[in-house]
Amino acid sequence: MSPHVESPPRRRARWAPYVFAGPAALLFLAFSLLPIVIAIALSFQDTATLGDGEWVGTANYETMLGDPLLRTALWNTVLFTVGTVPTAMAIGLALAVALNRPLPGRGVLRALFFVPMVAAGVVVGVIMSWIFNPDYGVANNALAALGLGGLPWLTSPRTAMLTLIVVVVWTRIGFCMVIYLGALQSIPAELREAAAIDGASGWQRFRRLTVPMLAPTTSILLILNVVFSLQAFDVIYVMTGGGPGFSTTVLIQYVFRSAFADARMGYAAALGLLLVLILLVFTLLRQRATRRAEELL
Amino acid sequence: MTRTSERRTRRWLLTAALTAVAALVVFPLYWMVVSALTPGGQSQSSEFYLWPDAPTTDNFTEVFAQQPVWQWLGNSFFVASVGTALSVCVSLGAGYALAKYRFRGRGLLYAAFLVTIMIPIQVTLVPAFLVTARLGLVDSPWAVILPTLFDVVGIFIARQFMLGVPDALIEAARLDGAGELRTFFRVVLPTCWPLVGVLVILGFMNRWNDFLWPLVVLQGNESLTVPVGLSTLTNNPAFTSPWGAVMAVATVAVVPLLVVFLVFQRTFVQGIASTGIK
Numbered sequence: 001m002s003p004h005v006e007s008p009p010r011r012r013a014r015w016a017p018y019v020f021a022g023p024a025a026l027l028f029l030a031f032s033l034l035p036i037v038i039a040i041a042l043s044f045q046d047t048a049t050l051g052d053g054e055w056v057g058t059a060n061y062e063t064m065l066g067d068p069l070l071r072t073a074l075w076n077t078v079l080f081t082v083g084t085v086p087t088a089m090a091i092g093l094a095l096a097v098a099l100n101r102p103l104p105g106r107g108v109l110r111a112l113f114f115v116p117m118v119a120a121g122v123v124v125g126v127i128m129s130w131i132f133n134p135d136y137g138v139a140n141n142a143l144a145a146l147g148l149g150g151l152p153w154l155t156s157p158r159t160a161m162l163t164l165i166v167v168v169v170w171t172r173i174g175f176c177m178v179i180y181l182g183a184l185q186s187i188p189a190e191l192r193e194a195a196a197i198d199g200a201s202g203w204q205r206f207r208r209l210t211v212p213m214l215a216p217t218t219s220i221l222l223i224l225n226v227v228f229s230l231q232a233f234d235v236i237y238v239m240t241g242g243g244p245g246f247s248t249t250v251l252i253q254y255v256f257r258s259a260f261a262d263a264r265m266g267y268a269a270a271l272g273l274l275l276v277l278i279l280l281v282f283t284l285l286r287q288r289a290t291r292r293a294e295e296l297l
Numbered sequence: 298m299t300r301t302s303e304r305r306t307r308r309w310l311l312t313a314a315l316t317a318v319a320a321l322v323v324f325p326l327y328w329m330v331v332s333a334l335t336p337g338g339q340s341q342s343s344e345f346y347l348w349p350d351a352p353t354t355d356n357f358t359e360v361f362a363q364q365p366v367w368q369w370l371g372n373s374f375f376v377a378s379v380g381t382a383l384s385v386c387v388s389l390g391a392g393y394a395l396a397k398y399r400f401r402g403r404g405l406l407y408a409a410f411l412v413t414i415m416i417p418i419q420v421t422l423v424p425a426f427l428v429t430a431r432l433g434l435v436d437s438p439w440a441v442i443l444p445t446l447f448d449v450v451g452i453f454i455a456r457q458f459m460l461g462v463p464d465a466l467i468e469a470a471r472l473d474g475a476g477e478l479r480t481f482f483r484v485v486l487p488t489c490w491p492l493v494g495v496l497v498i499l500g501f502m503n504r505w506n507d508f509l510w511p512l513v514v515l516q517g518n519e520s521l522t523v524p525v526g527l528s529t530l531t532n533n534p535a536f537t538s539p540w541g542a543v544m545a546v547a548t549v550a551v552v553p554l555l556v557v558f559l560v561f562q563r564t565f566v567q568g569i570a571s572t573g574i575k
Contacts, residue, residue: 016477017398024391025406027447031425032413038424095315103312111562112319115326117569118554120506122524123547126531127329130540136341138328145345170322178566231417234508238528255419265423272420283414 042269060270073254081229083165092176114174125238157247183217332544356541369526380442381500392455440514458492495568
């Protein structure tokens, strides 16, 4: 067909990127953008059943201002986030520093610390509900074997949040460890050796060399962990459902509860958008942190 | 001499301490398996034990007989494998377009994708359900598959990786007269197998473990996935030893992923780490 003997170099076709990105864009429109638009519309409606709502202007947003349950949920969210994030990061860092040394069996140890990441939130939830069962759980049975009294764990408003925090930290340390290990391996060994020759002790090297070198990683991990904590749902849903009372109802639980238990779709949508706003702040912070990290590297 | 031996002692002490911590970290999963193998009489007691006196597979037999666990596993496997296969294709295409083409609307598309990362599913749950119901998909595995095909994190990982594919390679293919699709499939894709490995493992794990969305769109007991089925079992009065049954299903839910993890440990860790990078 072509009169040329050699085939001519092709020009980049203009349609090509649209074909490659098309499926993603269509799926995005149907299952991401459209639901968000509907959610915004719902937040200005009073809707008990799906579909036919009544426009109520900003009433849902005004309700939020005076809602004591929302205040409880926000406070619980802060407690949960402050309880989980620094703890998981500190343990992850300690493990990473320890496992960055040439230790016997460190490959196996790294894998073991990582294993909890594999389990689904629901699976973690049911296992931990069983372990912390007040009557037959192994936690209380072990305490009894040591001659100590059992704890109420998830059944008391005073201990439920703490138990949840312990469980979520457990799921998260492997992730923090892996990210920190990656960063530690990029610190040149000569730097540490030079510091050792200069007579710096192990702790001094950690404080003055490792911690500052890890600062970009720490800021990324901090923001990621905050976002994870704000979005944590499955484990809480399975273990406490937000109870006892409202003692473990975090914001995302409250959104779910308003939509499905209380059938207040409009109000749930408004609460959801509040959550998005909070997440937006942290995502922007995260991007700034990532950019700063790139500059530093 | 004494200094090296002292150092060796400290190294072994550290290893011992880490092993103790690791045992604590792995304990919940160990306990899941142990409880699945413990007869109801012993697990429903206040006795402290670490291994059952008379291990049994009765919990498995019982729960598999009473609940459609095989069906759940089949559903999970279908949803996870078909969903992952399609989603990886979508992500590779989008990642390639964003990395290697300049086109009208690229910035907008990129920004729009970025925004969806922080929209938690709980916010769009009801509207997404409305869309799915309008499409007549409720209770079908496609209701679980379709809305999760668009995977922003996957697209970002793909884009990031493809930025590293040399432009010279693509130009050379074009000079040889290869068309756009041919260039992609014959030249670009073969350099992307590590990327595909990460995307497949991450995609499969997330779909296998997904809970909230399947919980909302799947209704009949026969059409549930394993995590949803598992959540319906807790405190089910139909069982004589509910916790043993629950732990048996939990074990069945975790073991496939554990095997994947052990076989592809490197890719697995790399994949999870790369979700945190960007």
